[in-house]
Amino acid sequence: xxxxxxxxxxxxxxxxxxxxxxxxxxxxxxxxxxxxxxxxxxxxxxxxxxxxxxxxxxxxxxxxxxxxxxxxxxxxxxxxxxxxxxxxxxxxxxxxxxxxxxxxxxxxxxxxxxxx
Amino acid sequence: xxxxxxxxxxxxxxxxxxxxxxxxxxxxxxxxxxxxxxxxxxxxxxxxxxxxxxxxxxxxxxxxxxxxxxxxxxxxxxxxxxxxxxxxxxxxxxxxxxxxxxxxxxxxxx
Numbered sequence: 001x002x003x004x005x006x007x008x009x010x011x012x013x014x015x016x017x018x019x020x021x022x023x024x025x026x027x028x029x030x031x032x033x034x035x036x037x038x039x040x041x042x043x044x045x046x047x048x049x050x051x052x053x054x055x056x057x058x059x060x061x062x063x064x065x066x067x068x069x070x071x072x073x074x075x076x077x078x079x080x081x082x083x084x085x086x087x088x089x090x091x092x093x094x095x096x097x098x099x100x101x102x103x104x105x106x107x108x109x110x111x112x113x114x115x116x
Numbered sequence: 117x118x119x120x121x122x123x124x125x126x127x128x129x130x131x132x133x134x135x136x137x138x139x140x141x142x143x144x145x146x147x148x149x150x151x152x153x154x155x156x157x158x159x160x161x162x163x164x165x166x167x168x169x170x171x172x173x174x175x176x177x178x179x180x181x182x183x184x185x186x187x188x189x190x191x192x193x194x195x196x197x198x199x200x201x202x203x204x205x206x207x208x209x210x211x212x213x214x215x216x217x218x219x220x221x222x223x224x225x226x
Contacts, residue, residue, distance in 0.1 A: 042216040042218045043160075104165070107152075110159055
């Protein structure tokens with residue numbers, strides 16, 4: 001049990017669908033992250049939230065829309081995705097956003113997304 | 117442009133032998149390096165780290181070596197066990213940035 005849960009674990013959607021990924025952390029952390037992992041590529045940081053405020057958006061297309069209603073929950077709303085968006089989407093949390101060197105991130109199991 | 121590179125997509129090692137996973141980086145601003153381990157259907161979990169002011173850090177069977185002049189680090193696992201079979205990600209940080217490599221699949225054969 002990593003303390004970070006993600007639902008659903010698998011999702012198949014069409015390009016015209018709207019879906020949401022959910023992440024919940026039970027660790028009392030203040031920072032949460034969305035990453036994308038495509039096959040044979042490094043994890044790509046998508047969004048960072050610190051104390052429920054978005055502090056980083058790494059040039060992610062607007063068809064991905066994050067939401068952080070409180071420090072324990074993070075959503076990724078998906079709309080009109082493309083097949084190349086198929087990937088593993090990982091959520092992570094850390095105590096603070098002040099520095100990742102001594103503040104390791106705890107990852108959820110990920111959502112395997114397939115866009116048809 | 118990948119700042120953290122793991123050039124070996126996979127590695128196969130016999131149980132009991134040493135596993136050496138390599139990682140190269142290009143950004144001299146990186147000040148901390150981490151290794152994460154990922155099993156199928158699970159998220160990456162933190163394994164071991166090293167500060168840029170050190171050249172070695174050891175934790176049980178896991179040792180990380182850093183060669184700053186070569187911008188190279190490696191993770192040694194000895195002795196390797198079948199349960200070590202996983203994907204290993206190298207990561208590096210500077211400021212608030214955490215940059216990952218693409219991962220190396222380690223298979224430990226019994």
